[in-house]
Amino acid sequence: MADVGRCGMLTVTDLYTARGLALKSKGRNSRGAEFAGPCPLCGGKDRFLVWPEQNDGRGSYSCRQCGISGDVIQWLMDVEGMTFRQAAQAAGRAWEKRPVKSAPQEPQKREKAPARLDAQTMPEPARNAALWRAEAAHFIESRHQALWAQTKARQYLAARGLDEVAVREYRLGWQGGENGRAHIMRLRKNWGLPEEAPREPGGRVRRAMWIPRGIVIPCLASDGGVERIRIRRPDADRKATLPNLKYYVMPGSGGAPLFLPMKPGTFRRTPACVVVEAELDAMLVHRAAGACCSVLAVGTAHLRHLPSGLMEELKRLPVILVAMDVDANGAGGRGWELWRETFPQAVRWPCIHGKDPGEMFQAAVPGHGHDDVRDWVLAGLPPLYAAAAVRGKREEPRPEQPAPAPEEPPARPEPSFPTHPAWDLNGYYMGADLVRECLRANGLTLVPAGDDVRVRGDRQLPDREYVKLLPFLRRHREYIDEIAAGMGVDHA
Helix, strand or coil, rough: CCCCHHHCCCCCHHHCCCCCCCEEEEEEECCCCEEEECCCCEEEEEEEEEECCCCCCCCEEEEEECCCEECCHHHHHCCCCCHHHHHHHHHHCCCCCCCCCCCCCCCCCCCCCCCCCCEEECCCCCCHHHHHHHHHHHHHHHHHHHCCCCCCHHHHHHCCCCCCCHHHHHHHHEECCCCCEEEEEEHHHHHHCCECCCCCCCCCCCCEEEEEEEEEEEECCCCCCCCEEECCCCHHHHHHCCCCEEECCCCCCCCCCCEEECCCCCCCCCCCEEEECCCCHHHHHHHHHHCCEEEEEECCCCCCCCHHHHHHHCCCCEEEEECCCCCCCCHHHHHHHHHHCCCCCCCEECCCCCHHHHHHHHHCCCCCHHHHHHHHHEEEEEECHHHHHHCCCCCCCCCCCCCCHHHHHHHCCCCCCCCCHHHHCHCCCCCCCHHHHHHHHHCCEEEEEECEEEEEEEECCCHHHHHHHHHHHHHHHHHHHHHHCCCCCCCC
């Protein structure tokens, strides 16, 4: 990546390494230099082949597993979800006539793309993990401090709903350039990374890595260590070079998606997870509604694999709100199909304004952006969860803003939220307060009866309603015991 900023030619190798993936040399053959690595869509280790010398140096690719193959334009369509016109324009080519795929045709069995998300152990990148994490932690902290001097960058984040509280919580930062350039160069060995093999015969070994200017977005693992670093490049830099490279993944980063667990508060168990694409959107949702849901940023609508532990976590949740981008090329809709087939409790949950939470925040009445995002999440929860979240809402500290308040703040119109199927309350886990509310809604109360408690109703329920109630009481026995203890009953 050392010469990306200078040459400005978009290549398959650049697109591949920009996703944090590494290629290994496989020697030379009739197609020129050949490299192999994991497929950006279906994973693996060396099923994905790249020939950098083909197509006048732009390269071509082919996956032996999922069957994708082609050139730069086809990559932008296969991996990035662009239309042909968008891909051609991003690659700087005329779009009137679609070029023929240039990847070599090999006898192979083209397997049908998976219809469901798969659980797998995410492969570790080729790196000295301890050294990389230490250097990454230092990088994140120094860039976090540098952000406070960058007014434009903080204004950009604030416009996306990430105020100073969020900047501190998620350790966002700013990576500037040096020596008058929009990037920096750093030795790979200092980060515990191996040197890169030359891209062409007789080329030089790449000992340094290219790090562009932009907003630094860390992804932390459950133990607090750095899992991945992404950099959101400024639009002005993208106009100058590599317009399609909006996000840059630091070499050596892991492949697990960003998962933000629910904040401690009203619920003892997480009632829902909101699935979005971009990390900044995930942080916005978590900032606004993290007390009533977890948030997952998948990075792309074409996600095919999830870490095994995360897959099991999602299976236990009552509801998954899938809010991938609503865009013109339909990638978000195609990605939703995988979630629908994998998780029966998944619900397609588009934003009430715009294609993603960031645009929804910007479309809100000034001062109500976080409220709209939070209410949008609450509208997707089972009713009793949402009611408890509203009662347990706590005001979080907000940064001081010297701007004078208007005499009459603008009125906030009532948002129009999506709809979802009726909820089956027997399928959800609740806290003791919610159990009480559910019983109350059915005209039932718990009353002490010696060393036990009994259910008493203020009206006669049909037998079929009692049959429905029994599984609910058994499922939430621990909360029944908690309620009984509050009544002074030793054993419930």
